[in-house]
Amino acid sequence: MDKFRLANQLDFATSGAVVVTLNKTADRETSALFQFRLTKKLYIAVGDGWVDEDELMKARLITEPIAAVEGEFRMEISDKGQPSSTIAVPVINTYCGGDVKCTVFVLRLLTGRRHQLRYVNHPTPEKELLEEAAHIALNYTRVQTDTGTPSSSAPPQSSEHVNKKAKH
Template sequence: MEPASLENLSVLYHSADYIVVNKHWDIRIDSKMWYEKQTVQHQLKHHFPSLADPGTYYGFRFCHQLDFSTSGALCVALNKAAAGNAYRCFKDRLVTKAYLALLRGTVEEETMTLNLAIGKNTAEGKTHMMCIEGTEECENPKPSQTELSVLEYGKYDGEPVTKVLLQPLTGRTHQLRVHCSAVGHPIVGDYTYSLGQDNSPYRMMLHAYFLHIPLPKEPIHVTAPDPFLPHVDTKWAPERLVKTVQGALEDLLNCSKEESQPPAETPPEEMRSSAAETEEQRVQCQQWLSEWSLD
């Protein structure tokens, strides 16, 4: 992939209400630091200045988050009502996301369900990290679940690795990185969760490949091209195919609970006052829909 720049923005989907971009692996989504101009926020302002909302701090409402070092599909709402409708889908767990990753070592089980509660790491020097329940100084762990499906076995720069498809069924901070590390197969290039050891790859090998948001009037269904291919990265050498990406994705979608219909669109004002929402959900809603002030 070309280096990150204001000009280098890959748009996967664009409508009056939403933009889905293929986020670069070496760029932040947004930043409050005035000097940090290399962000998706600034890319969008550069390419679509007329779509920026001056009433918000960032100019655009990001419907979800991707880590700085994660690439792939990122959905942006272009108005408050669109953000509210996307929020409903995320809150009701109707959104389907799937990630591609290269993991260190050989993952023996071809399918795995990772049920490991995740909390904040309060240990000195690790407060920027998350941890699994049972780890010393793990604060407030919450249930977390990830489905893992092996795609290929091979080598990266001569070391054994496994290419997998990951489906997060919950949305905890750093969930995929923590779960993979916890089962002994950290993501290739994950500097943080290898405690600084895995520093030779040019990036962390985690990519948001698939995103489906079942909006009632405008369902979003996009894939961001697979970056973990030999002609893209010559250090990746596949040796044995277990399942194609498309085959694994079809299996994932067939297992999804599609009988539940997405809720009708609800004005953000009604949504925010819903008595059925938990305090955590209300905080999330306010974060997504708020109009940030400069202070």
């Protein structure tokens, strides 16, 4: 068996899915899908508070311009920023950390700006609630290519591995 290969890469200080291939042929074909932008990546995010019930499962387009904060790595919404576009779908209103209301979103980036996922017009929960929110959001993930073949991961058996990562 060939060595494992990474078909895509993440930028510095970026989280996301890393696709691993098992042989040279799969690596070449999968890498080409990423190179020619034939993949569709969906992200799962958790926002603080609930959206109105009639807004659930309705896609919204967010088009705030994003700019780097001078002298810092972080970004901000600014008229001087570059255009960014994100499709955000609030999927479910739930609870994080007992009685704290939160909403799970599915996001699709149409542009690739640093920290773009943070600007969905909905704040993120307090840091200590993100561990539980991560477990809720990781129930199912999917990457699909334009070939129509989805690649899915089953729900985790427990959130233990998520909890360890969230603490670091």
